[in-house]
Structures are given as C-alpha cells and as structure tokens.
Amino acid sequence: MTGFLGSAYLWVKAGHIIFVIFLMAGLFMMPRFFVYHQECAPESDEESKWIDREDKLRRIILNPSLIIVWIFGIALMIDIGAWSYGWFQLKFLAVFGLSAYHGWMIGYAKKLKRGERPLTGKQLRLLNEVPGLVAVLVVILAVVKPF
C-alpha cells in the first residue's frame, strides 16, 4: 500500500501537523484547568463553571484532535512504510504515551466531576510538564530522523 496517498501526501501531513497543534494546546490547557478547578470551593458555582469548561475542552478540542492526528498519522505511516524505521518506532512509543496521558486526563476530569480531588496543585503543575517534553522528543524524531 506504500505511496497510496500520491500527491495528497503533503496535504495529509499538513492536516496531521495542524491537528497536532490543536491537540497539544488542549493537553497543555486541561491540567491548568484542573489546578484552577481545585482552588475553588467544592460544589460552588465556580466549580460548575470549571466542570463545564473541562467538558467543552474534551468534547470540542481534545478528543476530535486526538482521533484526527491518529488517522492522518497512520495514513502517513502506511504511505511511507514508516514502521521499519527506528525513529518512527520510538516516535510511536512516545505518541502512545501521550495518548495514555490524554486518557488519564479524561479520567481525572471525571473524578473532579464526582467531587474527588486525588492530586495536589503542585503534582498537577509537575504533570503539566510531561506533554511539552514528549512533544520535543516527537518533533525531533519526526523531523531530524536521527536513526
């Protein structure tokens, strides 16, 4: 199936990168929302506003972007036979980790909705560094292809 995208390859790659930007924006925003959410009083009006913002960020930005990034990424992967390259295998592992982080965040938002607050603000701020570091690795692997 190699090369099946033909001249559309660069358009799919552009779409992939555009939705990577949206996804990363959402991944950076959500734990920030959690920090502010946890600073307000339980069951207050302020808390219900944060629950609403988190729901919208998940429904409108995060989940659709993740799905589109995966679909376009897999199309690119099949097109160039990327699976046989070392840079891609490591990138795949890293984006798999990023998707697991995405899943953890959705789970945490549900816990907050139920009134649970398992992590401290400091822990959430530290976790907020994870997607940035993974993105640095992924972009270097995808662009420089060091091995």
Ligand code: HEM
């Ligand atoms: C979710 C699964 C993903 C898959 C299967 C995937 C797969 C791919 C493939 C096969 C390419 C084409 C490389 C080329 O044309 O040489 C590509 C390009 C790219 N990907 Fe992904 N990707 C994924 C997620 C991500 C994420 C999360 C990021 C950033 C954090 C990212 C950043 C990029 C960049 C910057 C390029 C352009 C590289 C270039 O051609 O210069 N990708 N991706």
